[in-house]
Each structure stands twice: as C-alpha cells, then as structure tokens.
Amino acid sequence: xxxxxxxxxxxxxxxxxxxxxxxxxxxxxxxxxxxxxxxxxxxxxxxxxxxxxxxxxxxxxxxxxxxxxxxxxxxxxxxxxxxxxxxxxxxxxxxxxxxxxxxxxxxxxxxxxxxxxxxxxxxxxxxxxxxxxxxxxxxxxxxxxxxxxxxxxxxxxxxxxxxxxxxxxxxxxxxxxxxxxxxxxxxxxxxxxxxxxxxxxxxxxxxxxxxxxxxxxxxxxxxxxxxxxxxxxxxxxxxxxxxxxxxxxxxxxxxxxxxxxxxxxxxxxxxxxxxxxxxxxxxxxxxxxxxxxxxxxxxxxxxxxxxxxxxxxxxxxxxxxxxxxxxxxxxxxxxxxxxxxxxxxxxxxxxxxxxxxxxxxxxxxxxxxxxxxxxxxxxxxxxxxxxxxxxxxxxxxxxxxxxxxxxxxxxxxxxxxxxxxxxxxxxxx
Numbered sequence: 224x225x226x227x228x229x230x231x232x233x234x235x236x237x238x239x240x241x242x243x244x245x246x247x248x249x250x251x252x253x254x255x256x257x258x259x260x261x262x263x264x265x266x267x268x269x270x271x272x273x274x275x276x277x278x279x280x281x282x283x284x285x286x287x288x289x290x291x292x293x294x295x296x297x298x299x300x301x302x303x304x305x306x307x308x309x310x311x312x313x314x315x316x317x318x319x320x321x322x323x324x325x326x327x328x329x330x331x332x333x334x335x336x337x338x339x340x341x342x343x344x345x346x347x348x349x350x351x352x353x354x355x356x357x358x359x360x361x362x363x364x365x366x367x368x369x370x371x372x373x374x375x376x377x378x379x380x381x382x383x384x385x386x387x388x389x390x391x392x393x394x395x396x397x398x399x400x401x402x403x404x405x406x407x408x409x410x411x412x413x414x415x416x417x418x419x420x421x422x423x424x425x426x427x428x429x430x431x432x433x434x435x436x437x438x439x440x441x442x443x444x445x446x447x448x449x450x451x452x453x454x455x456x457x458x459x460x461x462x463x464x465x466x467x468x469x470x471x472x473x474x475x476x477x478x479x480x481x482x483x484x485x486x487x488x489x490x491x492x493x494x495x496x497x498x499x500x501x502x503x504x505x506x507x508x509x510x511x512x513x514x515x516x517x518x519x520x521x522x523x524x525x526x527x528x529x530x531x532x533x534x535x536x537x538x539x540x541x542x543x544x545x546x547x548x549x550x551x552x553x554x555x556x557x558x559x560x561x562x563x564x565x566x567x568x569x570x571x572x573x574x575x576x577x578x579x580x581x582x583x584x585x586x587x588x589x590x591x592x593x594x595x596x597x598x599x600x601x602x603x604x605x606x607x608x609x610x611x612x613x614x615x616x617x618x619x620x621x622x623x624x625x626x627x628x629x630x631x632x633x634x635x636x637x638x639x640x641x642x643x644x645x646x647x648x649x650x651x652x
Contacts, residue, residue, distance in 0.1 A: 225450045226361055227401060230354050231394050234384055238346050245472040247611065249345040249352075252313055254637050255479055255618055256323035257650055260306035262555060262625035264289030268418040269305040272425065276301050285332040286651040295332035299382070299432045302328035304425035307374075309555045310536050311625070313479045314486040315352075316585050316606070318359035318377060319367045322477065325378030325427035326351040330385040332432055334645045337389050341648060342641040347385045349474055351431075355381025356473045358449070362460045367412075368519055371459065375410020375423035380449075382431020390435050402444025403434040405455040415485075416526065416534040478585070478605050481617055482552040484536035486605075487520040490587035491539060493603040495546045498591060501601075506547045506567070508593045511574050514539050515588040518579030525577050532558035544571035554624060 224232070263269055273290040280297030287298050288305040306312060307324040315322050327348055334344040359366075359377035367373055383404040387397050407430045410423040438444070448454050456463045482489050491514050516539075524537040535541045535558055542552060548567065551557050562568065582588060586604040593599070609617070622630035633650065640648050 225447065226357065226456065227398060227447050227449050229357060230380070230384060230401065230449075231397060233350060233353055233357070234388060234397055235394065236350065238342075241346055241349060242472055242475075245349050245475055246342075246345055248475055248477055249349040250637050251479065251615065251618060252323045252352075252477060253327065253341075253345060253348065253650075254622070254634060255313055256306055256327045257633060258618075258622040258625050258630060259309055259312045259324070260288040260302055261629075261651075262311070263305050263308035266305070266308035268421055269308050271418070272301050272304045272422070285335045288651065295336055295436070296429050296432050298332045299328040299428035300425040302331065302425070303428035304421045307421035307424040309483055309625075310420070310485065310533075311480050311483045311555065311621075313477050315356055315359075315474070315477050317473055317476060318356040318373060319364065320355075320359060320372065320374035320378055321424060322352045322355060322378065322381065322474070323348075324421075324424035325374050326355060326381045326385050326431070328425070328428035329382035329431040330389060331645065331650075332428075333386045333389040333435070338644050338646060339389055340642055340644055341637065341650075343389065344645050345641070347388045349472070350388055351381040351383075351385025352474045352477075353381075353472055354384040360473075361456055361463050363462060363464045364519065365462055366460045368522070369461075370412050372410035372412050372414065372420070372423050375427045376408045376459065378410075378424070378427035379404050379408035379430040382428045383434045384431075386432045386435035387438070390439055392435060392439055396438045398446065399442065399444045400434045400438035402446070402448030403437055403442065404430060405445070405448030407434060408455065412523065415523065416529070416531065416537050418533075420533075476606070479614065479618060481621060483555045483558060484542055484552060485524040487516070487524045487584075488537075488539055488542050490585060490603045490605050491516065491589060492542060492546050492552055493605075494587050494589045494601040495543060497603060498589065498599050498601040499547065502597075502599050504591075504593055504599075506544065506571055508595070509547065509571070509574055509591055510594055511576065511592045512543055512547075513590040514543065514575065514577045515580035515582060515590075516577065517582055517584035517586070519584055521577065521579050527572070529563045530560075532560050532562060535562050538572075539577045540572035540575040541568055543575050544568040547571070553621065
C-alpha cells in the first residue's frame, strides 16, 4: 500500500473505529494545546503575527488567541505560531516533531467554520496527527537530520488531512489537497532559537487549511504528490521507510511537555531531578557533569552559549545549571534574556559536557562528579508511560501555572461537553 493510499484509508475511518484511548489522548492534547496558546498570547512573536494578520486578513469568524477573529487560513497561521511560542506543547518522537501546534489550529479553524462538535474536532485532529506521524516515519530520521523541521513538513500533511475531513472532501479531493500540500510544505531547523521556529508550526497549519480549501474549489494537483515521481518523499528523503500499515494508532505514544523547553532536553532534566532527590547536593559541590544523549540532539539543543531566553531552551548546559540550582524549568517566565547573563549559570556551563551515545532519542544518561570524589549516575527515558490519571493531574497543574484557575473551566468543557459545537462551547474564552 502506498503512503497516499494509507492516508486515504486513515482519512476514511468512521468515528467508531477510532480507539477510545486515542480519543482520550486527543482530548488531553486539545487541553494542553489551548493552555499553551493562551499562555503564549503575549509573547513578542504572538503580538507580531496578530498584527500581521490584522493588516492582511482581518475579516473572518475564526478565533485567534488574544486577538480578533480572522479567516480560517489566517487564524491557523496565528494560532499555530502563538501556541508554539512558549515551546511547551506536546511532541511525538516517531514523527520527530510537535503535533498539536501544526494540526489543531487547522482543525479548530475549520471546526468553527463548519460548526463541528468538540468530539468531531478531536476525531479530525487524531486522524490528522496520525497522518503526520505516518509521513514523518516514511521521511525518516535522515529528513530531520538534514535540517528539516518535521513539525512544519510532515505536520502540514496532517493539517491538510484534518481540515479536509472537517470539510468532508471526497477521496479524490483529498488527493488533490495532499498534492498541493506537497508543493507547499516547508520548514527548517535553522530557525530554532528564533521567532521562525513557532512560525513553522503556523505555516504547517495554514498550509493545511489553504490546500483543503483550494481542493474543495476544484484546484487540481499531481495524482500522488507524496510517493509520485519527484514527489515530496523522493525529493526530501534519501532513504524513505515504509508507512505504518497496521491498525494501531501511533498517536498514542504522544509525549506531553512538563518543562517549558526543547523536548530533547527533558530526559536530562528528569534524570538530574532524580539525582537531586536521591542525593542531596548543591551546584557548588559539582566538579563536572556529563550528559549522554542520542546524537541527533547534538545539532538541536546543544547551544553552548545562549544569548536569548529562546536559545536557553535549546541549551543542555544552561538547563542543567538551572535544574541543579533549583530554577524552575517548568515556568515559562524562567526563560527571559536575563537568564543568559546569569554569572552562576555561565560558570556552571563550563562544567557540562554533552556527548552522543547509542541510546534511544527519548532517553538521557548523566554522570555527576562531586568535589568529595563521589560519582552520581542517573538516567531517564521519556518513553516510560505515565498512567492517565497521573498525566491528567500533571497537565492540570501545568495549566494552572501557565493560565491560572481558568484552566479548570477549560478542562470541564473538553471532558464533558463533547457533543456540543466548538463555537457554542467557546474553548478560547
């Protein structure tokens, strides 16, 4: 089965065929996505992108985090960018990217236009997210290692599938939309640490809506823009893999961020926290800290000397110092530009060595040497699943820290008003 056939089969699933566990994770992702978007409303890039869409696409009825309604394409661009501004959203390691910020903005905008219910919104999202994972897996790790940001590339195809499902496009129209997306999807990792990174998520979402709307109008495209000759897979991957052809939803392996920084650093942070819980020590007692991670992260989040708060989110050395010194890596306010001029963190960074190792990309191993000669070892793997009750509690605690008590009302809406329309419930209120 070709990739586009696999996506068409996935697209055509009836709602009853979507596993309950997958829908549960989809609801958690919706909650977390809105929390991240609400929390990121006043970030500099958020204000700039709202100003841009106000000038260009002001007339519309789709909700925007912190702004006036806009067209579906513009709202997707804005909401994808804004919800990724804090870099606090979920990650899927098989997809090698962020799913909610690329797919949910597209699904939300179209759900508002079509008066879909929350349940229909979640179903479209998980179908779109699963499509993005499939595309990401076929592109393979080489695509990411070459410098492509799969949140934007594979994510755009997921956004296209989600938007197309809510617009109820025919399979033929879906093929056209995916073909149009194949000539539209883009995004590079060299934007990491800049405002361009959250914009990559916005581009994925807006591309998905735009391609679905053009296909609905009858705009044609290559028969197979993915696997076809000179299609997206051939031109963007040296060694494409096979798509997922079993019935298990890979989306269920979604990982939620509990620290407001690059997900590639979270296993290290958790390992350091474990070491601190098990062995009481302070930063001044540390002579060296070695971090072993999967080699792919060396080109993503190993900025040695960050100069902005955004760059600090991609710096093992800085985040290690923050964690050992007890600075909250979960609080978005910890990542101001001032953290990069903190003399104690500058000094501690000199003690940190980061090396690539033959371990899973979800894991980290650390070795801490203390002045008294003691060597501490710890490890953590993000693939070790958190039970749903604990995960829900931790996400609600995160939400309270980011947006306050309004998070309780948002939680209740998503959990208990699924049969009501998105517009009626008012998830952005």
